[in-house]
Amino acid sequence: xxxxxxxxxxxxxxxxxxxxxxxxxxxxxxxxxxxxxxxxxxxxxxxxxxxxxxxxxxxxxxxxxxxxxxxxxxxxxxxxxxxxxxxxxxxxxxxxxxxxxxxxxxxxxxxxxxxxxxxxxxxxxxxxxxxxxxxxxxxxxxxxxxxxxxxxxxxxxxxxxxxxxxxxxxxxxxxxxxxxxxxxxxxxxxxxxxxxxxxxxxxxxxxxxxxxxxxxxxxxxxxxxxxxxxxxxxxxxxxxxxxxxxxxxxxxxxxxxxxxxxxxxxxxxxxxxxxxxxxxxxxxxxxxxxxxxxxxxxxxxxxxxxxxxxxxxxxxxxxxxxxxxxxxxxxxxxxxxxxxxxxxxxxxxxxxxxxxxxxxxxxxxxxxxxxxxxxxxxxxxxxxxxxxxxxxxxxxxxxxxxxxxxxxxxxxx
Numbered sequence: 001x002x003x004x005x006x007x008x009x010x011x012x013x014x015x016x017x018x019x020x021x022x023x024x025x026x027x028x029x030x031x032x033x034x035x036x037x038x039x040x041x042x043x044x045x046x047x048x049x050x051x052x053x054x055x056x057x058x059x060x061x062x063x064x065x066x067x068x069x070x071x072x073x074x075x076x077x078x079x080x081x082x083x084x085x086x087x088x089x090x091x092x093x094x095x096x097x098x099x100x101x102x103x104x105x106x107x108x109x110x111x112x113x114x115x116x117x118x119x120x121x122x123x124x125x126x127x128x129x130x131x132x133x134x135x136x137x138x139x140x141x142x143x144x145x146x147x148x149x150x151x152x153x154x155x156x157x158x159x160x161x162x163x164x165x166x167x168x169x170x171x172x173x174x175x176x177x178x179x180x181x182x183x184x185x186x187x188x189x190x191x192x193x194x195x196x197x198x199x200x201x202x203x204x205x206x207x208x209x210x211x212x213x214x215x216x217x218x219x220x221x222x223x224x225x226x227x228x229x230x231x232x233x234x235x236x237x238x239x240x241x242x243x244x245x246x247x248x249x250x251x252x253x254x255x256x257x258x259x260x261x262x263x264x265x266x267x268x269x270x271x272x273x274x275x276x277x278x279x280x281x282x283x284x285x286x287x288x289x290x291x292x293x294x295x296x297x298x299x300x301x302x303x304x305x306x307x308x309x310x311x312x313x314x315x316x317x318x319x320x321x322x323x324x325x326x327x328x329x330x331x332x333x334x335x336x337x338x339x340x341x342x343x344x345x346x347x348x349x350x351x352x353x354x355x356x357x358x359x360x361x362x363x364x365x366x367x368x369x370x371x372x373x374x375x376x377x378x379x380x381x382x383x384x385x386x387x388x389x390x391x392x393x394x395x396x397x398x399x400x401x402x403x404x405x406x407x408x409x410x411x412x413x
Contacts (some may be wrong), residue, residue: 009078010220011331011332013067020056021057022061025053028057029057037381044102056092058317060092088221090115097115102165107165110168113162113163124148124151128145150191151187161180190251194215194255197259201325204274221250225250229244253289273355277325277362284310292307302379309372317369347409365392368391
């Protein structure tokens with residue numbers, strides 16, 4: 001895939017997504033202190049934290065990355081690039097409103113849900129309009145289209161749930177829960193991560209000549225799986241739902257094999273903080289997969305709670321943070337140093353990463369993730385609080401690193 005930055009938006013448009021997303025990560029880390037180690041995944045306190053983390057951190061950073069990568073991949077400019085100046089404030093405000101609603105006042109949920117829904121509809125509208133302008137066709141583009149359809153379905157089901165929790169709509173919100181979770185996380189987050197992996201991993205690892213058929217299988221299985229779970233849960237047919245869950249598991253396994261092929265063909269052999277963070281991310285994904293299978297075989301709810309933790313914080317969290325150490329220096333370099341090439345000495349990309357802080361963040365956060373995951377599995381309160389304390393330290397180092405990378409070279413402007 002040819003990659004050009006000629007159509008990419010300015011870094012000033014993208015930077016708030018990365019910085020605000022990291023701040024939400026810090027808030028969600030501190031927010032863990034308010035949770036109990038034996039809390040159910042259906043309790044309002046747990047749901048509030050999940051929305052703070054997924055909407056505030058995961059979605060915010062993914063939206064920023066997509067804003068940058070979509071025009072780069074399909075080689076056309078955004079249809080409505082100015083939309084991104086309002087997407088991040090709306091997503092941030094809507095996230096805070098939803099967290100407040102779940103934690104203190106359910107009547108606020110419809111308002112927060114409406115703001116989040118609006119921000120995501122604006123995002124999806126620009127993405128589809130931009131994709132229509134381009135002539136590039138690939139599995140990555142197909143993944144982008146499908147994932148955003150699931151995003152709209154997921155956020156619409158979530159909005160219906162918020163209306164029910166707020167007393168506006170008289171339906172059982174639990175009836176929509178599985179459809180909402182699988183549409184947003186499986187259909188959007190995982191599909192988006194899969195698609196972005198096919199761009200970012202070969203680009204930063206200098207991988208060439210690998211077979212991408214496993215990604216095609218993973219893409220199709222994820223669509224079938226998420227669609228089946230949504231349909232099965234909404235119409236109440238467990239067979240369809242369980243078939244969908246098995247399809248999602250098969251999709252993840254096929255994606256694992258695709259990552260192995262990309263890694264095996266990489267030319268860049270240095271195991272830097274990016275590579276080591278990816279190792280932990282996929283290790284956490286494997287743990288989540290194993291724990292999910294054990295839960296499906298009849299184990300207690302603690303297994304699926306721990307699996308969810310390793311999936312969203314271990315896998316998605318580390319996959320995102322690892323690429324912040326690549327994407328931010330890349331964007332800052334093009335913004336501030338590309339015009340100076342051939343005129344004066346410019347830094348290498350690795351020189352723009354605060355190496356010491358990055359490694360501290362990676363190791364400390366990994367330890368915290370493991371401690372919390374084990375605490376949730378075995379319901380050990382002391383281990384949970386200790387793990388959260390360690391995680392907070394790691395996330396603060398991430399915030400420090402992100403800020404320093406964004407400030408690098410400001411004096412040259």
